[in-house]
Amino acid sequence: MSGNPTYAPPPGPPTSCGTCSHLTEGEEGNSDDEAQESHTRLISDVKDYLLTHGHLLKLVRFETPSRVPAVGVNVSCRPTPFPRHLFQRATSLQPAMSELYIRAASDDDWLYSVLRPQIEGEPAGLLASLWDVWVKCREASVVQSVSCAIVRSDYMLHAEAEREAEAELKQVEMNTFSVAGACHAEGVANMHRWLMWKEMAEMGNADTSRSSFQPDRLPSNTNTSAIVSGLSAAHSHYHEQFPTNGPKCILMIVQPFNFNIGDERPLEYGLLACYRCEWREVLSRCSMGSERELFYSRPGDGRGKGSKVFEVSVVYYRAGYDVEEYTEESGGTETRLMLELSRAIKCPDVKMHLIGMKSVQRALAEPGVVARFLPNARRADEVMATFMPMLPLDSSPQGVQARKLAMDTKLAVNYVLKPNLEGGGNNVFREDIPAHLSRIPEENWERYILMRLITPPISAEPGMLLTSQEVYEGPVLSELGVLGFALWRDARQGLTGQDGPVKVEIIKNETLGWTFKTKPIGVDEMSVVKGYGCFDCPLLT
Amino acid sequence: MSGNPTYAPPPGPPTSCGTCSHLTEGEEGNSDDEAQESHTRLISDVKDYLLTHGHLLKLVRFETPSRVPAVGVNVSCRPTPFPRHLFQRATSLQPAMSELYIRAASDDDWLYSVLRPQIEGEPAGLLASLWDVWVKCREASVVQSVSCAIVRSDYMLHAEAEREAEAELKQVEMNTFSVAGACHAEGVANMHRWLMWKEMAEMGNADTSRSSFQPDRLPSNTNTSAIVSGLSAAHSHYHEQFPTNGPKCILMIVQPFNFNIGDERPLEYGLLACYRCEWREVLSRCSMGSERELFYSRPGDGRGKGSKVFEVSVVYYRAGYDVEEYTEESGGTETRLMLELSRAIKCPDVKMHLIGMKSVQRALAEPGVVARFLPNARRADEVMATFMPMLPLDSSPQGVQARKLAMDTKLAVNYVLKPNLEGGGNNVFREDIPAHLSRIPEENWERYILMRLITPPISAEPGMLLTSQEVYEGPVLSELGVLGFALWRDARQGLTGQDGPVKVEIIKNETLGWTFKTKPIGVDEMSVVKGYGCFDCPLLT
Known part of the structure; x- marks a missing residue:
């Protein structure tokens, strides 16, 4: 038997799907209810699957000597x-x-x-x-x-x-x-x-x-x-x-x-x-x-x-x-x-x-x-x-050309600026490129490449x-x-x-x-x- | 590659094992360090095993539409x-x-x-x-x-x-x-x-x-x-x-x-x-x-x-x-x-x-x-x-005998009082039994049984x-x-x-x-x- 004094459910209706109202707008009647129910069930199925299969991220900040909480990884509910x-x-x-x-x-x-x-x-x-x-x-x-x-x-x-x-x-x-x-x-x-x-x-x-x-x-x-x-x-x-x-x-x-x-x-x-x-x-x-x-x-x-x-x-x-x-x-x-x-x-x-x-x-x-x-x-x-197409931002003739391109707001919209030291999270996109580069001494520009989006x-x-x-x-x-x-x-x-x-x-x-x-x-x-x-x-x- | 802005590690040394000092007391030198290290490693192995295998309890109170945190079940580190x-x-x-x-x-x-x-x-x-x-x-x-x-x-x-x-x-x-x-x-x-x-x-x-x-x-x-x-x-x-x-x-x-x-x-x-x-x-x-x-x-x-x-x-x-x-x-x-x-x-x-x-x-x-x-x-x-041995607390001759036993602090120490409606969490033990029963109208005592500990x-x-x-x-x-x-x-x-x-x-x-x-x-x-x-x-x- 179970029973749960420590992690009691919140009072009131379930909190799931409280913020995702896409499917309830502009639709009516039974199919709307069904859509909402099927939606709630899919999310619950996905959350529980991640949890019961260990596809989680540790909340290391909240680790105690005996426990560590975790949450599911970000996931798409449909392929x-x-x-x-x-x-x-x-x-x-x-x-x-x-x-x-x-x-x-x-x-x-x-x-x-x-x-x-x-x-x-x-x-x-x-x-x-x-x-x-x-x-x-x-x-x-x-x-x-x-x-x-x-x-x-x-x-x-x-x-x-x-x-x-x-x-x-x-x-x-x-x-x-x-x-x-x-x-x-x-x-x-x-x-x-x-x-x-x-x-x-x-x-x-x-x-x-x-x-x-x-x-x-x-x-x-x-x-x-x-x-x-x-x-x-x-x-x-x-x-x-x-x-x-x-x-x-x-x-x-x-x-x-x-x-x-x-x-x-x-x-x-x-x-x-x-x-x-x-x-x-x-x-x-x-x-x-x-x-x-x-x-x-x-x-x-x-x-x-x-x-x-x-x-x-x-x-x-x-x-x-x-x-x-x-x-x-x-x-x-x-x-x-x-x-x-x-x-x-x-x-x-x-x-x-x-x-x-x-x-x-x-x-x-x-x-x-x-x-x-x-x-x-x-x-x-x-x-x-x-x-x-990728361009260097160094002092080569190609690089000089690319520097001009990167500083031109109209042309930069087709590019992403990537720092040399591996990507992910530090890239600069489109019209943000000129302003970003102008904050950096020009001799350091060669630490970046310019890639066509x-x-x-x-x-x-x-x-x-x-x-x-x-x-x-x-x-x-x-x-x-x-x-x-x-x-x-x-x-x-x-x-x-x-x-x-x-x-x-x-x-x-x-x-x-x-x-x-x-x-x-x-x-x-x-x-x-x-x-x-x-x-x-x-x-x- | 990874990198974690949201769940950054706490500053300073790891928090694990901060409270469990049993092994560091009264021991000295290398074997003490080793014991502490082996202890930390075992706990980390156990925590991660539970997490990666989904042996968790949901923290339903903290559920959001898209996520639900969870913690490992209580567990023994050694058989x-x-x-x-x-x-x-x-x-x-x-x-x-x-x-x-x-x-x-x-x-x-x-x-x-x-x-x-x-x-x-x-x-x-x-x-x-x-x-x-x-x-x-x-x-x-x-x-x-x-x-x-x-x-x-x-x-x-x-x-x-x-x-x-x-x-x-x-x-x-x-x-x-x-x-x-x-x-x-x-x-x-x-x-x-x-x-x-x-x-x-x-x-x-x-x-x-x-x-x-x-x-x-x-x-x-x-x-x-x-x-x-x-x-x-x-x-x-x-x-x-x-x-x-x-x-x-x-x-x-x-x-x-x-x-x-x-x-x-x-x-x-x-x-x-x-x-x-x-x-x-x-x-x-x-x-x-x-x-x-x-x-x-x-x-x-x-x-x-x-x-x-x-x-x-x-x-x-x-x-x-x-x-x-x-x-x-x-x-x-x-x-x-x-x-x-x-x-x-x-x-x-x-x-x-x-x-x-x-x-x-x-x-x-x-x-x-x-x-x-x-x-x-x-x-x-x-x-x-x-x-x-188990005794009823009803009005049968055996029950009347058991009621006397339950109210006697010296004898009650060998017993547990269990409510009829399935156990777990609501049992009353030993010397607490007489006080507990005295707070309940006697006609309701038959909702309990008395079991030898x-x-x-x-x-x-x-x-x-x-x-x-x-x-x-x-x-x-x-x-x-x-x-x-x-x-x-x-x-x-x-x-x-x-x-x-x-x-x-x-x-x-x-x-x-x-x-x-x-x-x-x-x-x-x-x-x-x-x-x-x-x-x-x-x-x-």
């Missing part, structure tokens, strides 16, 4: 239409997209030529620190030529004059470091499958049990097990390289107070030997062996069980990307250097981190660059076709989103992220930068899965954690 | 020792225990004789209302002779002089209506298996993958699928009885604003056709057919999809037990009567609800009663051996509990609940009470699984929702 052929193109393109970034990251000279203005422009900045970590690794000679990465390429639909029929796939950005969202994306895809199954069962049209229900219009999603397989493959590869008897583990480097634990823990649950180590604890918990083995010391329990030392096979970064993590007091640069110098396989290594900068994305879009790194001409063309077609069907603020009903836009995993060997072991042409042996390169996020139209950023974007599932059309 | 042979005895005893209650509930004369003082003493009370529902059903003649039930028999260890070696199994109570806790119990059992696997893997002793890890000392738990199977069997049985073509469904009758959704939704997810209907909506959503079929009308979506009518195969009650649900305004009695009169299989029917009263538990403990209902003498003895042996190993208030470390006590499912036919179809001997055909009767709750010693109540008891897993010894 959002997306063209099937473009979904398929994006997923099949992923190995080529990953390969482009892997080969470009291995070309030291090219990479340095792209990053140099920012490194020299801000010698104490994060980018310069990361480059310096790489230079030190190179100087110490590289003891682990194998790297792996989990990447995510984000796309939106783009249509000139917003005509849906002619929509193309355009890349928003490429994420190469500490990629998040995979676990929630899978959970929300499962939720939409459940909701559709329920709907069909209700209408008497479900001819299968729920577990075998795989509707053609909702693509399957097995992100979590796919990432677990990728990391396990890297772990096994390390063990083949160094078949020592001692215990080995994957080390997940994490941020403290992480509210997004629901996107990390499921990977740990799936892995055989994976321990979490906070970024700030790395220097005290880890040490380097005589052959640059990375050892992780797992403390005992103070009750008889002693501490235990593991050799780290794979360093899996879910931390180490915030500027604050690299301040002098934090010891962040030292932390990063230790991890990178070690012979553990990094997921990913520092160069794969550096290649995620917006200035690299821009440089890759220059004519001839993709073809240089991707031997297959057809694949190179397909990758290139997803790029929007993607103009997605407007879907005819309104969306229904549960955000942290409201139940939104109205037009929506979606972003498809394609997850890839790769494991490769840089064949120039001990390379110095003067070793000649790039030589990369790709051991594994596959599409892992996908994420799909939807936001209200008129909101520029897709960030889920900032409350705009919502996890969703494509309804293939 | 608590429990004697293997008593665990096995309790689970193997369950079919006999269920059979006792089923046969007793079917004996109208006996049941009325037990409940009569309370019915007559409080003619407007819930018990009298429920009996009246049954009388009306009988008068209308019963159209569904088959019933089913999910029951839970709760036990504690009892040892005279608290000697563990001689511990016996004693029944605390039998829950026959709207039994909760099964899903959380399964999740917490899985959590303890994961924690043990992790511990063993760390020490290099896990020779199996996590999914096939089934340690001998932690009993397996498949409560959710077992309940789903039970309800599905009842659904199939109904379909065999009435093989009509129209769609059929299981109707889960639920309370509004239920914070404990994590214990209901998983059952719905597992069932083929199960809809939730709030208690207060039953009269508007349901109707009765010409052959007393119960029809449930599922509303359309107001956007073209019309409403759909289902014939209800099984009424599964997760509501309908609170006095407030039966007030005149609530229409609760009418609701209950409609459901009970229908030809749907009730899980459970009103007599199985009535048999859960404490006065029945007491009456069953009287000499000869168990033997009367249980034909197998050995099973009857085993069941009887789990009963603590179970005195469990004190475990040598301290427990570690996360309750809503604190991290508790210290001595603990556990309660084992054994879940049973039964499906039976009352062979006296259309019975009037004068039809002679009880004739029950038991179709299915099995042990479903178990729950296990642990509380700090010194706390009398085991209620999880009130913040005392914690879900746990037995460590079989």
Whole structure:
């Protein structure tokens, strides 16, 4: 039996749906009541699904010693239409997209030529620190030529004059470091499958049990097990390289107070030997062996069980990307250097981190660059076709031209200004660009790139989103992220930068899965954690 | 990448474990640090496990249209020792225990004789209302002779002089209506298996993958699928009885604003056709057919999809037990009567609800009663051996004796006073009994029973509990609940009470699984929702 003195219901009618009156306006009678009831029920189904499946964000501010409250992630209540052929193109393109970034990251000279203005422009900045970590690794000679990465390429639909029929796939950005969202994306895809199954069962049209229900219009999603397989493959590869008897583990480097634990823990649950180590604890918990083995010391329990030392096979970064993590007091640069110098396989290594900068994305879009790194001409063309025009804001002739464009309010409306150091949340849009730039010394403009705005077609069907603020009903836009995993060997072991042409042996390169996020139209950023974007599932059309 | 403006971490060191200083007192040096670190890590592992697996309670008071916060259920961080042979005895005893209650509930004369003082003493009370529902059903003649039930028999260890070696199994109570806790119990059992696997893997002793890890000392738990199977069997049985073509469904009758959704939704997810209907909506959503079929009308979506009518195969009650649900305004009695009169299989029917009263538990403990209902003498003895002495507080000679005992502070210390209308939260313990009774008119004393207190042996190993208030470390006590499912036919179809001997055909009767709750010693109540008891897993010894 239950009974609840602590969390009593609020008096009066249910609070759900009090603010979402869209459906009750301008409609009458029974269908109006039904619509409202069906709406309330759908929201309740969605809220409870997230809660009972752990797709939540911790409210870390309210954590007590024994408890931590949490709320569901932002979510779309209905799957959002997306063209099937473009979904398929994006997923099949992923190995080529990953390969482009892997080969470009291995070309030291090219990479340095792209990053140099920012490194020299801000010698104490994060980018310069990361480059310096790489230079030190190179100087110490590289003891682990194998790297792996989990990447995510984000796309939106783009249509000139917003005509849906002619929509193309355009890349928003490429994420190469500490990629998040995979676990929630899978959970929300499962939720939409459940909701559709329920709907069909209700209408008497479900001819299968729920577990075998795989509707053609909702693509399957097995992100979590796919990432677990990728990391396990890297772990096994390390063990083949160094078949020592001692215990080995994957080390997940994490941020403290992480509210997004629901996107990390499921990977740990799936892995055989994976321990979490906070970024700030790395220097005290880890040490380097005589052959640059990375050892992780797992403390005992103070009750008889002693501490235990593991050799780290794979360093899996879910931390180490915030500027604050690299301040002098934090010891962040030292932390990063230790991890990178070690012979553990990094997921990913520092160069794969550096290649995620917006200035690299821009440089890759220059004519001839993709073809240089991707031997297959057809694949190179397909990758290139997803790029929007991008301009540097540096002192090159192209850059000078772009600066004029950016300061012209009439022309700037077609652009987004992106800071070089990874996107999301700090972008400046359209007519805000000139005012923003005028507040910054001109010598710092080269820390930004200018990207032509993607103009997605407007879907005819309104969306229904549960955000942290409201139940939104109205037009929506979606972003498809394609997850890839790769494991490769840089064949120039001990390379110095003067070793000649790039030589990369790709051991594994596959599409892992996908994420799909939807936001209200008129909101520029897709960030889920900032409350705009919502996890969703494509309804293939 | 992540980044969190809304839920920023609190400044300063982590708040976890700020209040639990047990381990840092009186210990020094490295092992102290290790103990503290291992302790912090265990709590973090447990909190995150609950969160990522949905073992949460909704904070319904803070629900907004788009969100609902939740917190983990109370939980024990380590499994608590429990004697293997008593665990096995309790689970193997369950079919006999269920059979006792089923046969007793079917004996109208006996049941009325037990409940009569309370019915007559409080003619407007819930018990009298429920009996009246049954009388009306009988008068209308019963159209569904088959019933089913999910029951839970709760036990504690009892040892005279608290000697563990001689511990016996004693029944605390039998829950026959709207039994909760099964899903959380399964999740917490899985959590303890994961924690043990992790511990063993760390020490290099896990020779199996996590999914096939089934340690001998932690009993397996498949409560959710077992309940789903039970309800599905009842659904199939109904379909065999009435093989009509129209769609059929299981109707889960639920309370509004239920914070404990994590214990209901998983059952719905597992069932083929199960809809939730709030208690207060039953009269508007349901109707009765010409052959007393119960029809449930599922509303359309107001956007073209019309409403759909289902014939209800099984009424599964997760509501309908609170006095407030039966007030005149609530229409609760009418609701209950409609459901009970229908030809749907009730899980459970009103007599199985009535048999859960404490006065029945007491009456069953009287000499000869168990033997009367249980034909197998050995099973009857085993069941009887789990009963603590119980006394009525009525006007019988035994009751008069018990009244004296209850008012004697010295003698009352060995007793608990339980209100007849199901326990949990309203019990009065030991020396508080005389004062409590003296505030109640003597003619109302018969609404209580007096039960000899179970005195469990004190475990040598301290427990570690996360309750809503604190991290508790210290001595603990556990309660084992054994879940049973039964499906039976009352062979006296259309019975009037004068039809002679009880004739029950038991179709299915099995042990479903178990729950296990642990509380700090010194706390009398085991209620999880009130913040005392914690879900746990037995460590079989």
